[in-house]
Amino acid sequence: MIPKEAEKVLLKVQKPGRYVGGELNSVMKDKSRISLRYAFCFPDTYEIGMSHLGMKILYSCVNERDDAWCERVFAPWVDMEEQMRKNNIPLYALESGDPVKDFDMVGFTLQYELSYSNMLNMLDLAGIPIYSCERESLTPLVVAGGPCVCNAEPIADFVDIFMLGEGEEVTNDLLDLLKLHKQKGSSKHEFLCEAAKIPGIYVPSFYDVEYNDDNTIKSVNPKYTAPQKAVKRIISDLDKVYYPETFIVPSIEIVHDRVTAEIFRGCIRGCRFCQAGFIYRPIREKSADVVNEQSISLCRTTGYDEISLCSLSTSDYTEIESLLDKMLDWSVEKKINVSLPSLRVDNFSDELMKKLTAVRRSGLTFAPEAGTQRLRDAINKNVTEEEVLTTANKAFSGGWTSVKLYFMIGLPTETLDDVAGIAELGQKVVNAFYSHPDKPKGKGVTVNISASSFVPKPFTPFQWEAQDTMEQLEEKQKHLLASVKTKKINVSTHFTPTSFLEGVFARGDRRLSKVMELAWKKGCRFDGWDDQFKFDLWMQAFDECGIDPHFYANRKREFDEILPWDHLDYGVSKKFLMRENEKAHRSETTPHCRLKCSGCGANKLNGGVCHAMR
């Protein structure tokens, strides 16, 4: 239901379909029979949030309960915000149209650091005080999850409870407890004391942080019922965990408008720059039969004509070929396209290529990540130039004429030679096309190089490294552009201030809350959108708070420094990360988990079992 006041302004804003709900398969419930109302908030636009698999899973998972109703909330775009503020329309949930402040639990999924300001803005639009300590009653309880909460500290003052790790079980545990304490009439503190005992729950206000004179952390001290370390939750058996039989089908076009079939969680590769490769460990696969059944159901109930397999590295799925056989059995007849993102160049078989050409052809994207072998070894991207070229050749034989290559610049130990190496590798791919005997006739080749800026992240071997300054990154971007000698290669790079701010918040501490509040009050929101990003306002906010952002982004940490996220446990041990860091500086690689276990420690989360060693 759309609130009456909102209905009056909908035709004054772009894409009003974002704000109306009522989509196919959205869940409506009878409020009078519900004891828990959960507002699941995605701090970005509807089109982005609705593309997110985690939200689809948790939305359906909570709505399986008879006693709870999970509804969706997205960040209104700036034009809608203006109308809402002007007409006193509070932030509302799409299903019921009820104000978010009337919900029992308000949960944010934090997928990227630059969405933090949107979280504050959404709380404020809802009429909920942004600081946790200003919310005295038990409800609405403000919770957050998602990959960013592995360093939740920059937003610790705003959120009552963080859920670490995979949410299917812990969300329900938390809702059960909330229901009990709501009935008992408990205080917020009484509730938090019990919640802090649940594995996977982190109550930030139960930890006191002390600082040294040099601004590093002196100690983090748990109090009340809080454990020394909050440990992330994982789902042990992906075949048995809840997965939706249907997805909401948005009426307006979204970013990933298709069925998403998850095939595994975690990653065996251990690329040292990749946070996802560490925080989602250990690897756990879903069986091909289960994936296939779920895909059939999803296609039937949504009417989508595309399925995308979802994981960190599709070709590492042990059952990939049998899964594709099963899926192509029915998808070809139904004219459904199966797309395989996140393919690696080193195990992209001829078989796989054949199966791919059986379905509709989209672009091919590979990620060598660095331009020279030395640097690829340092970041543990175990891919050789030969493998890149072999795969490119396979692609050209298969009829592809356009290849996209992903790289990063600003990686630790990188030199200008490594940057020039990106252009050289691109050139070799172009040359490979022209010397290919069965290249597609009468067509040229396009190599699109995307060079993003590296941001060091918590729980990676590079968590101690200094991020390149904006000036260094810009110099490298220029050097890359100057090294490209052909028009067959297009280069795109990232706006460096965005990467800098991301770097600050990725490894920031609790003192950044003030900066965030101030920047938001000055008008910062949608920082991930180049047309909305207001870097000067952010810098003013840092300045007025007397906080040096370079301290967080561009400073190298020593191994013995207490890091802001050291009291959170994501399975991988600090010792392992140190070993990996040292190997990076020696340009030594680490074999992937199926070749040899390198003792990361994440198997302790799964009762000592790691599927990579089966």
Place this chain on the structure above:
Amino acid sequence: MRCVRVHFTKTGRMIYVSHLDVNRMMTRAVRRAELPMWYTEGFNPHPYIAFALPLSLGQSSECEFMDIKIETDMTNEEIKKRLSPVMPEGVRILSVGEPDGNINEITAASYSVNLEFASHEDAERFYSGAISALDGDELMAEKMGKKGHRKVLKQVNLIEQIYKKSLSLDGCCINLELTVAAGNTVNLNPALLTETLEKQIGIIPESQRITRTGIIFKGE
């Protein structure tokens, strides 16, 4: 292969979904309904679905239709039975039958326009202003048009594009029943008419609801 015309309504929250998105939505709906769709031949086969007059964002309709092509001789009743339950809120399948007129031969469409004003006085003033404007020979408006590939502002006389009209006043509300030019060559969006009237009379209604009530083919 057989061409089938599906008549449907577009109301409620669905009015905020654009024409292009309705097109996409219907492509998925026919898949959910598991209709034996005829697919276009070529590099990127897709089910054949053709729509009549695009409806502006925010307007509802009691008379939308789309033409689809199916492979087997499935009955119209069966098609309706399959499509109805898979439609999202705001779309109701009215009937399924043989095409009763060529999409390219649409000449006019009728609309019901409801305007609500802040006061009865405003409504009265707008009412008399609208009557004299619509009874005149000329009501000029600016409209984006095409000149080759370029988009240019054009002056159009709306009176020439209005075929039938009737106005009624009830308290703070005005109801305007219109039949106007529609189709590929000349097409009048009733929102342009109300906007032009608002500018000329100098009163803006509190709310405006536009519903398309009929589509008229050449010779009807």
